[in-house]
Amino acid sequence: MSAIPLNMxxxxxxxxxxxxxxxxxxxxCDIVDNCxxxxxxxxxxxxxxxxxxxxxxxxxxxxxxxIIDDGIGMAHDAMVGALALGASDEHxxxxxxxxxxxxxxxxxxxxxxELHLISSTGGEFTKFVVSLPQIQAANEYHATREPLTEExxxxxxxxxxxxxxxxxxxxxxxxVNHPNVRETRAELxxxxxxxxxxxxxxxxxxxxxxxxxxxxxxxxPFDPLCQAEADLESNLNEHxxxxxxxxxxxxxxxxxxDAGEGITATVEVTQLPxxxxxxxxxxxxxxxxxxxxRIQAGNxxxxxxxxKRLIDWAxxxxxxxxxxxxxxxxxxxxxxxxxxxxxxxIDVKKASLKLSAEAQKVLEEISxxxxxxxxxxWENAKQTYQDRRGDGQAEVLANEITALVEPLxxxxxxxxxxxxxxxxxxxxxxxLEAEMRARLRKSARDQLALEKGAEIxxxxxxxxxxxxxxxxxxxHPHVQQIFHVPFLEDNVLWEPYFDTDLGACVRIxxxxxFLRLVEEDNETNTDLRVLVDVLFHQIAAAEVLLRRKxxxxxxxxxxxxxxxxxxxxxxxxxxxxxxxxxxPIRRDQKL
Amino acid sequence: xxxxxxxxxxxxCSFDGRDAAFLYVWFSVQERFFYVGQSNNRLxxxxxxxxxxxxxxxxxxxxxxxxxxxxxxxxxxxxxSFRLPSLPDxxxxxxxxxxxxEFLVQKGINERRLELGRGFQVVSIIRYTDAAGFTLLKQIxxxxxxxxxxxxxxxx
Numbered sequence: 001m002s003a004i005p006l007n008m009x010x011x012x013x014x015x016x017x018x019x020x021x022x023x024x025x026x027x028x029c030d031i032v033d034n035c036x037x038x039x040x041x042x043x044x045x046x047x048x049x050x051x052x053x054x055x056x057x058x059x060x061x062x063x064x065x066x067i068i069d070d071g072i073g074m075a076h077d078a079m080v081g082a083l084a085l086g087a088s089d090e091h092x093x094x095x096x097x098x099x100x101x102x103x104x105x106x107x108x109x110x111x112x113x114e115l116h117l118i119s120s121t122g123g124e125f126t127k128f129v130v131s132l133p134q135i136q137a138a139n140e141y142h143a144t145r146e147p148l149t150e151e152x153x154x155x156x157x158x159x160x161x162x163x164x165x166x167x168x169x170x171x172x173x174x175x176v177n178h179p180n181v182r183e184t185r186a187e188l189x190x191x192x193x194x195x196x197x198x199x200x201x202x203x204x205x206x207x208x209x210x211x212x213x214x215x216x217x218x219x220x221p222f223d224p225l226c227q228a229e230a231d232l233e234s235n236l237n238e239h240x241x242x243x244x245x246x247x248x249x250x251x252x253x254x255x256x257x258d259a260g261e262g263i264t265a266t267v268e269v270t271q272l273p274x275x276x277x278x279x280x281x282x283x284x285x286x287x288x289x290x291x292x293x294r295i296q297a298g299n300x301x302x303x304x305x306x307x308k309r310l311i312d313w314a315x316x317x318x319x320x321x322x323x324x325x326x327x328x329x330x331x332x333x334x335x336x337x338x339x340x341x342x343x344x345x346i347d348v349k350k351a352s353l354k355l356s357a358e359a360q361k362v363l364e365e366i367s368x369x370x371x372x373x374x375x376x377x378w379e380n381a382k383q384t385y386q387d388r389r390g391d392g393q394a395e396v397l398a399n400e401i402t403a404l405v406e407p408l409x410x411x412x413x414x415x416x417x418x419x420x421x422x423x424x425x426x427x428x429x430x431x432l433e434a435e436m437r438a439r440l441r442k443s444a445r446d447q448l449a450l451e452k453g454a455e456i457x458x459x460x461x462x463x464x465x466x467x468x469x470x471x472x473x474x475x476h477p478h479v480q481q482i483f484h485v486p487f488l489e490d491n492v493l494w495e496p497y498f499d500t501d502l503g504a505c506v507r508i509x510x511x512x513x514f515l516r517l518v519e520e521d522n523e524t525n526t527d528l529r530v531l532v533d534v535l536f537h538q539i540a541a542a543e544v545l546l547r548r549k550x551x552x553x554x555x556x557x558x559x560x561x562x563x564x565x566x567x568x569x570x571x572x573x574x575x576x577x578x579x580x581x582x583x584p585i586r587r588d589q590k591l
Numbered sequence: 592x593x594x595x596x597x598x599x600x601x602x603x604c605s606f607d608g609r610d611a612a613f614l615y616v617w618f619s620v621q622e623r624f625f626y627v628g629q630s631n632n633r634l635x636x637x638x639x640x641x642x643x644x645x646x647x648x649x650x651x652x653x654x655x656x657x658x659x660x661x662x663x664x665x666x667x668x669x670x671x672s673f674r675l676p677s678l679p680d681x682x683x684x685x686x687x688x689x690x691x692x693e694f695l696v697q698k699g700i701n702e703r704r705l706e707l708g709r710g711f712q713v714v715s716i717i718r719y720t721d722a723a724g725f726t727l728l729k730q731i732x733x734x735x736x737x738x739x740x741x742x743x744x745x746x747x
Contacts, residue, residue: 256705259623259712264705358712362701368694368719376721 011136013085017102018109024065024179025187027107029195031067031168032206033309034082034104036199038071038166043204044159045188047181048211056182056210060175065111066211068155070165074119076126083117083130083143105130108170111178116169117143118152123163125156181210190294191313193222198308224303224314225270225331226293236271238373243274243381246293249370250332257336257359258343265336267363269370272329274381280388295328302332302363304353311346312353317360320367330374334363387524394526398533399479407504407541410549428551429500432544436498437466443489444469470497470507481505482533484519488512493568496540498547506540508533514571522584605672606637612681614692614731615639616671616700616739617650620746622658623710625739626650627697627717629689631682636672653714671742673735691722695732700739707743 022030028045035043048064074082086101108115108130115130128143135141148156155167188208193200200206200221209216229246236247249269257265272293278285290296301321304312321327336344345354355363386393410417417425441458444465449456472485480502488495488509497505509515518532543560550556575582605613608631615636617626628650630639643650644662651662662668675681680688697717704711722728 253702255702259704260710262705262709365701365717366698368717369698369723372719372721 010139010141011132014105014109014132014135014141017106020106020110022107022110023187024062024111024184025191027110027170028065028067028184028188029192030103030107031170032192032196034168035067035069035071035166036196036204036309038069038073040069040071040165041204042070042159043206044068044216045206045208046211047184047209049181050175052210052212056185057180059180060178062173062175062178062181062184063171064173064211065170066155067168068159068165070160070162073121073164073166074117075121079117079119079126079128080143083115083128085141104168108168111173112170113172113174114170116171117166118148118156118169119166120160120164125152127152189217189219192219194224194303194313195310197221197223197310198305222294224294224299225268225333226272227268227270230270236373236377238377239380241271241377241381243277243377243384245273247271247377249373250366255362255366257340257362258356259358261339261343263336263340263343263359265334265340265359267332267334267366269330269332269374271374271377272331274329274378274385277381277385277388280385297325297328300327300330302334304334304336306336306340306346306353307338308335317355317363317367320360320364321371324375326375326378327371329378330371332367332370386526394529395474395482395484395533396476396478397526398482398530398537399476401530401534402481402537403478408545410545425548429498429548432498432547432551433500440469440497441466446489470505472507472510482537483507484510484515486510490565491568491572492564493571494536494540494564496543496547498544504537504541504544506537508536509568512568512572513575514568517575517582521582525584528583602637603672604635604674605640605670606635607674608633608635608638610677610682611635612675612689613639614673614675614689614696614735616673616696616735617643617668618671618739618743618746619665619668620743621667622654622660622665623712624654624657625697625700625704625711625713625743626653626715627693627700627713628715629686629693631684631686631689635674636670640670649715653716657712657714667746669746671739673738675731687720688722688725688728690718691720691725691728692732692735693717694719694723695729696735696739699732699736703736703740706740707747711743 032043032045044067046066046068047062048066050061050063051058054061082104084101085105105115109132113132116127117130118125118127120126125148127146127148129146130143134144152167156163159165160167185208192206192208196204196206198221200219201223206219207216208219226246230248233245233247235251236249241247247270249271250267252266252268254264254266257263272295273289275286275289275293275295278289299314301314301316302312303310303314316322321330321332343356343359441461445456445458445461447469448461448465469485471479471483474483481504483497483505485507486509488507491509491512493509493512493514495507495509497507499505510519515532518529522528543564546560547557605615612629612631613636614627614629617628618624626643628636628639628643630636632638642648645651654660654662654665675689675692681692694717697713697715701713704713
């Protein structure tokens with residue numbers, strides 16, 4: 001049977017290749033792969049702006065990307081080979097980062113209309129230009145040899161002083177929603193250190209800046225697992241970890257991923273710190289920790305490296321590591337080599353891979369243990385943080401609980417109020433509110449007089465003073481009904497307050513002996529403190545209800561107030577008499 | 592001549608589940624697979640085996656699903672039974688300790704299967720329990736993995 005030649009539209013083919021989803025940063029990284037494969041020691045990435053005066057936040061302001069390396073360079077034939085579509089793997093060695101011989105072209109044309117390749121192995125530099133518009137016009141894939149420009153010569157002099165290396169220029173960058181320079185710089189600064197972590201740690205230097213700018217910056221290696229810190233500590237004990245250090249969950253281990261093909265991978269897993277706990281050490285500690293370790297959504301999971309180059313960033317491996325904040329500190333790394341390519345279906349952009357069923361199963365199973373430990377460690381660290389935080393947290397939690405519950409209108413079974421009673425309720429509530437506000441104002445005045453050591457008139461008491469007397473020192477937005485105050489009149493333990501907006505509230509006397517027992521001696525027992533606050537609020541709410549319903553029954557109201565005083569005294573007496581025998585009770589303490 | 596075939600089955604202690612639990616490993620050199628399981632059945636791994644080969648058994652489902660062949664066509668299907676120490680945590684109805692050993696054994700076989708050459712897969716599905724961190728259970732599991740690989744290696 002005879003073969004029939006089929007048409008190939010070179011322009012459309014290249015166009016299609018260029019649409020496989022590169023960002024400028026990922027396109028640049030694909031080009032940097034060639035520099036690494038060429039054994040470069042120094043790689044310089046330069047962004048040329050259309051208008052250098054415009055700031056980096058301006059969109060559509062990039063005319064060229066330049067990637068310059070001092071690697072082994074290429075002679076004429078090798079350059080022609082490199083520009084061919086599906087470049088021959090004749091020059092590819094086992095550890096190559098290249099895969100399909102398409103990366104350079106796909107990456108370049110994903111961003112611009114022209115690809116310039118300038119290279120030398122030590123003698124004269126040769127330049128080729130591949131132009132997408134010319135290819136489309138001629139319907140033929142080709143390159144043109146061109147002389148060096150003045151800019152080319154300057155770049156060679158400045159960045160390839162030893163006269164051997166390569167410049168890739170992506171020119172005529174398309175200005176349709178092209179990201180701004182700042183975005184591309186940030187993505188490169190964030191990612192290059194991780195993608196080339198192994199190479200950067202071995203001495204490769206990658207720098208980033210703008211052409212004609214004075215802003216060339218070294219990109220340091222960044223290990224997402226922070227292995228060096230983990231090496232200084234013992235392995236993770238998820239029950240005892242204090243959340244403040246990096247720990248190994250699994251040190252480097254070799255695992256067969258596809259027994260049929262004899263493919264193995266290495267796996268290692270660490271647990272990064274629990275950021276909130278650093279806030280207890282210093283203000284801003286939490287965000288500094290998140291930044292230092294890059295702990296955020298999109299950064300947890302497995303980092304998969306192929307031939308020491310990252311190809312899958314923080315992957316959950318299709319649900320093996322679920323989308324769950326409790327895994328924010330989980331960091332795994334899987335290292336494979338190019339022997340695994342067929343089994344793992346790595347895409348042209350080298351940005352993701354699809355595991356075989358067997359590999360997926362193996363990784364799912366080993367991850368069961370890693371996930372469990374990581375999650376448990378995170379939960380324990382959270383508990384430690386809450387226990388240490390103590391102050392304020394219990395108050396907030398108690399308020400959140402009482403805010404959920406509508407208080408009772410009356411005892412179950414009580415007769416329904418008459419129309420007259422209902423009509424009068426609003427008026428009684430307003431009177432009660434006014435009475436309580438007046439009492440609060442008097443307390444504020446007495447307190448001010450004490451502080452200033454002088455007589456204070458009613459007019460000198462501001463609304464702010466009254467608010468402070470009501471709420472104490474807290475300004476937390478969730479603290480709306482339970483307030484811890486430094487003292488109360490007659491040293492009662494609690495006092496109800498009513499406001500038609502806030503409803504029934506309680507002021508709890510922090511200075512009372514019983515409350516000091518709860519808040520200070522049992523500081524770490526957040527559950528106890530929350531329940532005590534809720535209990536007093538409910539007692540106060542009952543008192544408020546009584547006062548609202550029996551507004552005119554002065555004897556009843558007086559009786560309730562006396563009861564409150566008695567309870568307060570009784571509890572203070574108890575604390576004095578039973579001192580040393582009250583919780584927290586140690587195991588060896590006998591009652 | 593008469594169409595009768597012989598199959599010799601050595602039971603050993605595999606049906607003696609008195610005050611004991613079992614960790615067992617099915618394997619086939621022909622199809623190159625392992626299946627790991629556990630049981631505290633009074634009649635040991637032998638009783639569990641009957642369930643596994645039944646029409647709705649998990650061993651059958653996993654092998655037939657993975658390899659596309661009937662379990663009956665696996666001519667060298669072999670069951671290794673490991674009688675575990677008579678400790679209450681291992682023999683009780685609560686299975687988390689046995690599951691921990693099951694997890695560790697499967698993990699160990701997964702990690703070392705290339706020692707037997709290419710192609711061996713582990714087809715059972717396991718779950719992790721916190722007890723997998725206990726030293727004694729790790730020691731038990733390491734022993735079982737060593738023994739399993741030795742037996743399989745001898746059968747190659």
